Amino acid sequence: MKASQFFVSTLKEAPADAEVVSHKLMMRAGMIKRLGAGIYNYMPMGLRVIRKVEAIIREEMVRAGAVELLMPVVQPAELWQETGRFDKMGPELMRVKDRHGRDFIIQPTSEEVMTDIARQELRSYKQLPKNFFHIQTKFRDERRPRFGIMRGREFTMKDAYSFDRDVATATVSYQNMYAAYQRIFERFGLQFRAVAADTGAIGGEASHEFQVIADTGEDAIVYCPSSEYAANIELAEALPLLAERAAASQALSKTATPGKSTCEDVAALLGLPLTQTVKSIVLAADELNEQGEVVKTTVWLLLLRGDHEMNEVKVGKLPGLKAGFRFATVSEIEAHFGSKPGYLGPIQLLKPVKVVADRTVALMSDFVCGANEADFHYTGANWGRDLPEPDLVADIRNVVAGDPSPDGQGVLAIQRGIEVGHVFLLGTKYSADMKATYLDENGKPQLMVMGCYGIGVTRILGAAIEQNHDDRGIIWPESIAPFRVVVCPIGMDRSEEVKAAAHKLHEDLLALGVDVLLDDRGERPGAMFADWELVGVPHRVVISDRGLKEGLVEYQGRRDAEARKLSLAEVLDLLT
Ligand code: ATP
Ligand code: MG
Ligand code: MG
Ligand code: MG
Numbered sequence: 001m002k003a004s005q006f007f008v009s010t011l012k013e014a015p016a017d018a019e020v021v022s023h024k025l026m027m028r029a030g031m032i033k034r035l036g037a038g039i040y041n042y043m044p045m046g047l048r049v050i051r052k053v054e055a056i057i058r059e060e061m062v063r064a065g066a067v068e069l070l071m072p073v074v075q076p077a078e079l080w081q082e083t084g085r086f087d088k089m090g091p092e093l094m095r096v097k098d099r100h101g102r103d104f105i106i107q108p109t110s111e112e113v114m115t116d117i118a119r120q121e122l123r124s125y126k127q128l129p130k131n132f133f134h135i136q137t138k139f140r141d142e143r144r145p146r147f148g149i150m151r152g153r154e155f156t157m158k159d160a161y162s163f164d165r166d167v168a169t170a171t172v173s174y175q176n177m178y179a180a181y182q183r184i185f186e187r188f189g190l191q192f193r194a195v196a197a198d199t200g201a202i203g204g205e206a207s208h209e210f211q212v213i214a215d216t217g218e219d220a221i222v223y224c225p226s227s228e229y230a231a232n233i234e235l236a237e238a239l240p241l242l243a244e245r246a247a248a249s250q251a252l253s254k255t256a257t258p259g260k261s262t263c264e265d266v267a268a269l270l271g272l273p274l275t276q277t278v279k280s281i282v283l284a285a286d287e288l289n290e291q292g293e294v295v296k297t298t299v300w301l302l303l304l305r306g307d308h309e310m311n312e313v314k315v316g317k318l319p320g321l322k323a324g325f326r327f328a329t330v331s332e333i334e335a336h337f338g339s340k341p342g343y344l345g346p347i348q349l350l351k352p353v354k355v356v357a358d359r360t361v362a363l364m365s366d367f368v369c370g371a372n373e374a375d376f377h378y379t380g381a382n383w384g385r386d387l388p389e390p391d392l393v394a395d396i397r398n399v400v401a402g403d404p405s406p407d408g409q410g411v412l413a414i415q416r417g418i419e420v421g422h423v424f425l426l427g428t429k430y431s432a433d434m435k436a437t438y439l440d441e442n443g444k445p446q447l448m449v450m451g452c453y454g455i456g457v458t459r460i461l462g463a464a465i466e467q468n469h470d471d472r473g474i475i476w477p478e479s480i481a482p483f484r485v486v487v488c489p490i491g492m493d494r495s496e497e498v499k500a501a502a503h504k505l506h507e508d509l510l511a512l513g514v515d516v517l518l519d520d521r522g523e524r525p526g527a528m529f530a531d532w533e534l535v536g537v538p539h540r541v542v543i544s545d546r547g548l549k550e551g552l553v554e555y556q557g558r559r560d561a562e563a564r565k566l567s568l569a570e571v572l573d574l575l576t
Contacts, residue, residue, distance in 0.1 A: 022465035023148035038145025038153030077103035133160035150462035189477030211417030227409030474536025
C-alpha cells in the first residue's frame with residue numbers, strides 16, 4: 001500500500017470532548033470520525049485495525065467449531081415480545097416503526113433471532129451441539145456514550161450462541177468458548193483477566209467477563225493474586241454516575257450520622273430484622289426531562305429480605321438492571337416495588353457514611369460481587385469515596401487490600417478493567433420463552449440449553465490503546481496494527497536511488513506477505529515520523545541517500561529508544 005493512494009489524516013490536537021487517551025489518540029490518528037453522540041465513522045486507518053481484530057476472532061471461532069452466519073440489524077419486535085425483552089430492556093433498546101406502524105428494534109444483541117432460527121432448524125438431538133456466530137453492527141442507546149468507540153451507541157460485536165442437549169454438554173460448549181476467548185485475547189497481545197461476572201439483563205446461570213486491565217477502565221475487579229479468584233464488582237455504571245451526582249450525595253450525607261449510621265441502624269429504625277439473608281442495594285434513580293436530560297437523581301437504599309431472592313429481582317424485573325443495583329426512573333421503581341415488603345423507599349441512611357472535608361461521600365453497602373453462585377460472592381465491598389474521580393482508584397485499593405479472598409486462598413486486591421468480552425451459560429431461559437425444543441432419542445421434545453458469547457470488536461481498539469501508548473502516540477500490538485511496517489524514504493523527490501530502493505523494499509516486503517505501507521507523500525522527515533509514531537505502526541524503515549551509500553537503512557521498532565543501521569537483507573530477515 002502506498003500512502004499517496006491510502007488516506008492518512010492526522011491531527012495535532014484532540015477534540016475537547018475526548019477524555020481518555022485512547023479516544024484522543026484514535027481521533028488524532030484519523031482512525032475514527034465523530035458523526036453524533038456515540039456514533040462514529042470508522043475511517044480507513046481505523047477500519048484496517050477493526051478488520052484485523054475481526055479476522056483473529058473469526059479464525060479462533062471457526063477453530064473452536066462455531067459456524068458463521070449474519071443476522072439482520074433491524075429485527076421485528078414480535079420475537080422480542082416473546083421473551084418480554086421488548087418492554088424489559090428499557091431505553092437502551094432502540095425501537096423504530098416502519099411505514100405501516102409496525103414495531104422493530106435495532107439489535108443490541110441477537111438471542112431472540114438466533115433462538116428463532118434454532119427452533120426452526122435444529123430439530124433433532126443429532127444436530128446438537130451447534131454454535132453460530134456473527135460479527136455485526138449493534139446499537140445500544142447508552143445513557144452515557146463516551147470514550148469514543150469504547151462506549152459507543154453504534155458498535156461492532158462478535159456474538160455467538162450455542163445450543164446443546166443438556167447442561168452437561170452446554171457446560172462443555174461454554175468451556176470451549178472460554179478457552180477460545182483466552183486464545184483470542186492472547187493473540188491480540190493484551191494483558192487481560194477473566195473474571196466471574198453477574199449475568200445482568202441477559203440472565204442465565206454462569207458468566208465470565210474478559211477484562212483488559214487499564215486504570216481508565218469503567219469496571220472494578222477484585223482478584224486474589226495468589227489464586228484464580230477474580231470477580232467484577234459491577235460498579236461500572238454506578239461510579240461515574242455517583243461522581244456526577246456529588247450534590248445529591250451531599251444532601252444524603254447531611255441527614256445521616258457521619259461515620260455512625262449502619263444498615264443495622266436502618267433496620268432497627270424501620271423495625272426490620274436484619275439477618276444473613278438480608279441484602280442491601282443502592283439504587284440511583286434518574287428523573288429525565290423531555291429532552292432526556294437528567295433533572296434530578298435520587299439515591300435509594302433497598303434492603304431485600306429472603307423472600308426477595310437476589311436472582312429473582314436481578315433478572316429483568318427493571319430495565320437496565322445490573323447486579324444488585326440499577327438505574328431506573330423513580331416511577332419505574334415505585335411501580336415495581338412500591339407495594340412490596342422489603343422496599344424502604346428513599347432513605348438517607350447509608351453504610352458506612354464517611355464525610356470527607358465538606359463535600360463527600362460514601363455510599364456503598366454490601367455490594368454483591370461476582371458469580372451467581374452461593375458462597376462465591378465477595379460481599380461487603382464498602383468504601384467511602386472522596387471526589388474527584390482520580391482519587392477513586394487509590395481509594396478502592398486502600399479499602400480492599402488485605403481483605404480475605406472468598407476462596408480462602410489469600411487476600412484480595414482491586415484493579416480497573418475494560419470489559420472486552422463476556423461469556424454466558426444461559427440455560428433454558430430463551431428456549432423456554434420461545435419454545436425452542438429438539439427431539440431426543442425417544443422422540444420426546446426437550447428444551448435446548450443455550451450459551452451466548454460476546455466480544456466488543458470496536459471496543460478492543462480503545463482497550464488496546466489504553467494499554468499500549470506513549471507520549472508520541474499509539475503502540476499497536478503487532479497482530480492488530482493498521483500496518484505492520486512503514487517504509488519512510490527521505491528526499492525521494494530529489495534522489496532516484498532513494499526512490500528506487502524504497503519502492504523495491506516495499507515490493508519485496510509485499511511479496512513476502514508483509515503488511516507494509518510506503519510513505520510516498522513527500523512529507524518532511526519530522527512530520528512523517530511523527531505521523532507514524534502517532535498512528536502506532538510497530539516497525540519503521542528509513543531510507544536515505546546517506547545510508548544507501550553505506551548499503552544500510554535505518555530500522556526502529558516503535559518501542560525502541562533509538563534507530564539501528566541494518567542492511568536491506570537484515571531488515572527483510574527481521575520483518576519476515
Ligand atoms: P458494559 O458493561 O460495558 O455496558 P455489557 O455488559 O452491557 O457491557 P454485553 O452485553 O456483555 O455488554 O456485550 C458483549 C460485549 O460487547 C461487551 O463485553 C463489550 O465488549 C461490548 N460492548 C457492550 N456495550 C458496548 C458499547 N456501548 N460500545 C462498545 N462495545 C460495547
Ligand atoms: Mg452495557
Ligand atoms: Mg458489563
Ligand atoms: Mg457484559
